[in-house]
Amino acid sequence: MTVNPTLADLAHRASAARDTPAYGHDALITCDRLVRVFSADGIEVQALQGLDLLVREGELMALVGASGSGKSTLMNILAGLDTPTAGAARVAGHDLLAMASKDRLNYRRTVVGFVRQQTSSNLLPYLTAAQNVALPLQLGGDRTRRGRRARAERALELLDLLEVSDCRDRRPQEMSGGQQQRTAIAVALANGPAVLLADEPTGELDSHTADQIFDAFRRANEHLGTTVVIVTHDRAVADEVRRTVAIRDGRTSTEVLRHSEVDETTGDEKVVAREYAMLDRAGRLQLPADYTRALGMRERVALELEPDHIGIWPDRRGEQEG
Numbered sequence: 613m614t615v616n617p618t619l620a621d622l623a624h625r626a627s628a629a630r631d632t633p634a635y636g637h638d639a640l641i642t643c644d645r646l647v648r649v650f651s652a653d654g655i656e657v658q659a660l661q662g663l664d665l666l667v668r669e670g671e672l673m674a675l676v677g678a679s680g681s682g683k684s685t686l687m688n689i690l691a692g693l694d695t696p697t698a699g700a701a702r703v704a705g706h707d708l709l710a711m712a713s714k715d716r717l718n719y720r721r722t723v724v725g726f727v728r729q730q731t732s733s734n735l736l737p738y739l740t741a742a743q744n745v746a747l748p749l750q751l752g753g754d755r756t757r758r759g760r761r762a763r764a765e766r767a768l769e770l771l772d773l774l775e776v777s778d779c780r781d782r783r784p785q786e787m788s789g790g791q792q793q794r795t796a797i798a799v800a801l802a803n804g805p806a807v808l809l810a811d812e813p814t815g816e817l818d819s820h821t822a823d824q825i826f827d828a829f830r831r832a833n834e835h836l837g838t839t840v841v842i843v844t845h846d847r848a849v850a851d852e853v854r855r856t857v858a859i860r861d862g863r864t865s866t867e868v869l870r871h872s873e874v875d876e877t878t879g880d881e882k883v884v885a886r887e888y889a890m891l892d893r894a895g896r897l898q899l900p901a902d903y904t905r906a907l908g909m910r911e912r913v914a915l916e917l918e919p920d921h922i923g924i925w926p927d928r929r930g931e932q933e934g
C-alpha cells in the first residue's frame with residue numbers, strides 16, 4: 613500500500629519539524645556537517661567531508677574505518693588539537709570552531725582526555741607512574757602541602773582503578789606496554805574529563821594485553837561515568853562495544869548497534885548486532901555497494917513510502933519498455 617499524504621498531513625509535519633529541537637541538542641558530542649580540508653604542496657585533501665556524528669553522555673563507542681578515512685583527523689578535532697575548516701562541532705557545550713586559544717588549552721586540560729597509540733608518547737619518561745598522573749592535576753592546582761597530598765591520593769586511586777597501582781613508583785621504561793597504556797588512561801582521566809578519546813590505543817599490543825586495555829576503558833566508563841570514544845582497527849574491541857560507527861571517505865557511513873537478548877528456547881543471554889545505514893541531515897542515504905550490485909541498481913531507483921518502511925527498487929523501466 614502506498615500512502616499519499618494530504619495537504620493537512622504535510623502542514624502538520626512542517627509545524628512539528630519547526631518545534632523539533634536543534635540537531636544534537638541532547639548529545640555530549642555533536643558533529644554537524646564537519647569539514648576538514650588540508651592543503652599540502654598545492655594539493656587539497658578533504659579529510660572530513662561533511663561528517664555527522666552524535667555521541668550521548670555515558671556512551672562507550674568505537675569508530676572504525678579504512679586507513680585514510682578520516683578517523684585521526686576527527687579525533688584530533690575532538691581533542692582540541694586541530695580546528696575544523698567548516699561545519700559545527702560541540703563537546704560538552706564547547707564550540708570547537710569558535711574557541712579562543714586560551715579556552716582551547718583549558719578544554720584540552722579539563723574537558724577531554726586523550727590516549728594515543730604509541731604507548732611511549734603518552735607518558736613523560738623521567739617521571740614515575742604516580743608522578744605522571746599527578747602532573748595534570750598540578751597544573752593550575754593548589755600548591756599547599758594539603759593540595760599535594762590530595763593529588764597524590766587521587767593519582768593512586770586512578771592507578772588502583774586501572775589495576776596498575778603496583779607500578780606507581782616505576783618509570784615508563786620499567787613497565788610493560790600494557791601497564792604504560794593503563795597508566796596513560798589514568799593520566800587522561802586525572803582531571804575528570806567528560807570525554808576520553810583514544811586513537812588506536814591497542815595498536816601496539818598483543819591481543820591479551822589489548823583485552824586488558826579495553827577493560828580499563830570499560831572501567832573508566834562504568835565507575836567514573838566518562839564517555840569513551842575509541843578509534844580501533846581491532847575487531848575484538850569493535851565487537852565489545854554497544855555501538856560501532858564506521859567512517860568512509862570522511863563521512864559516517866554505517867553503524868552497528870548491539871544489545872543483549874535472552875534466547876527463548878535456551879534461556880541463555882546472547883548479543884544481537886544489527887547494522888544500520890546512516891541517513892544524513894539532508895536525507896541522503898548511502899546504500900551498501902554489495903546491496904546495489906546484487907540488484908543491479910545504478911543511477912536511479914524507485915522509491916515507495918509504506919506505513920512503516922520505504923521500499924527501494926531497481927529502475928526496471930528500460931527492461932519493461934524493451
Ligand SMILES: Nc1ncnc2c1ncn2[C@@H]1O[C@H](COP(=O)(O)OP(=O)(O)OP(=O)(O)O)[C@@H](O)[C@H]1O
Nearest residue numbers: 650651652657659678679680681682683684685686
Ligand atoms: N596534516 C595533514 N596534511 C595533509 N593531509 C593530511 C594531514 N592529516 C591527514 N591528512 C590526510 O587526510 C586523510 C585522512 O587522514 P586520517 O589520518 O584522518 O585517516 P585515518 O582514518 O586516521 O587513517 P589511519 O587509519 O591510517 O590512521 C588522508 O588522506 C591523509 O593523508
